[in-house]
Amino acid sequence: MISKFMRVAAFVAALILVTSVSQAAILAVDFNGGSPTQAGFVQQADNNETFGSSTVQTSVNDFFDRSNLNSIAQPGAVFTDLYRDFIYNNQADGFINFTVSGLTPSTSYVVTVYAFDFETGATAPVVTFLPTPSTATTGTSSFVAYTPNAAPTTQHQYSTDLVLTSTTDVLSFTALANVSASLRVNGFEINAVPEPASLVLLGIGGLFLLRRRR
Numbered sequence: 001m002i003s004k005f006m007r008v009a010a011f012v013a014a015l016i017l018v019t020s021v022s023q024a025a026i027l028a029v030d031f032n033g034g035s036p037t038q039a040g041f042v043q044q045a046d047n048n049e050t051f052g053s054s055t056v057q058t059s060v061n062d063f064f065d066r067s068n069l070n071s072i073a074q075p076g077a078v079f080t081d082l083y084r085d086f087i088y089n090n091q092a093d094g095f096i097n098f099t100v101s102g103l104t105p106s107t108s109y110v111v112t113v114y115a116f117d118f119e120t121g122a123t124a125p126v127v128t129f130l131p132t133p134s135t136a137t138t139g140t141s142s143f144v145a146y147t148p149n150a151a152p153t154t155q156h157q158y159s160t161d162l163v164l165t166s167t168t169d170v171l172s173f174t175a176l177a178n179v180s181a182s183l184r185v186n187g188f189e190i191n192a193v194p195e196p197a198s199l200v201l202l203g204i205g206g207l208f209l210l211r212r213r214r
Contacts, residue, residue: 025189026109027054027100031087035067038082041187052102059097060089072118077151082186083116083158092180097132100190101170108139108165108193111173114186115144116158118151125182129162132172139164158186163193 029051030041037043042051047061065085066072073080089096103109115127125148130141142160152158164171171190177183 025191026103027051027056028187028189029056030082030085030187031063031185032085033063033065035065035085036081038079038187041082041189044187054100054102057099057101058087059095060087062089063087066118072151074151076153079114079152079155082114083152084118086115086117086184086186088117088185089177089183090181094177094180094183096175096183096185097172098174098185098188099132099170099172103166103169103171103190105167105169106165108163109171110191110193111162111164111171112156112159112189112191113144113162113173113175114159114188115175115184116146116152116186117182117184118149120148120182120184122148122177122179122182124178125184126178127183127185128176128178129160130174130176131162131164132174135166135172136168136170137164137166137172 025040028038028041029044030038032043032045034045044056045063047058049056063085064087067084072084087096111129113129117125124145126143126145128141128143131137131139140163142162144158144160146158162173164173166172175183175185
């Protein structure tokens, strides 16, 4: 009986995971100073741009690309069009604020952020992401510790996830760096967190399918 329950639970969990992974991002932005845009992303090269129903604003307007850098495209490297360019702030106490409007209020979103620069002169750079203080956005904080001169070999090697919620239609998050000349943000993706009711319905559907297979 326990074995049967474990098989059912594993089956339902797998269905939920596959469903969440296969959902297309609500918004995927490649901060791009001129090099090719990553497939599946939209290009942002200004600090205020609108994509469909969403507007993305940044507190700085400094974009850079390393389109002439072949090292990042070495064998085995992935997501090279995303990781080769970025928005940046080189100040010692620098930060970048990001706002995304046009979302659904009081809804939780997973924000995947990417931070990497192949040629930065910084040592052991760490970029921290958090909900912007004194805004309507709350949620988790996280960080990316990236290795200069080490091209990413997996899509999410230099990324991390935040779970953010806002009482308004605007999500606000901030990026900070531990040392100067290392605050780089390549881009971000936003995905909705599945509602509990949706997960329950998916689980029931999984149980029904498993029953029919017997």
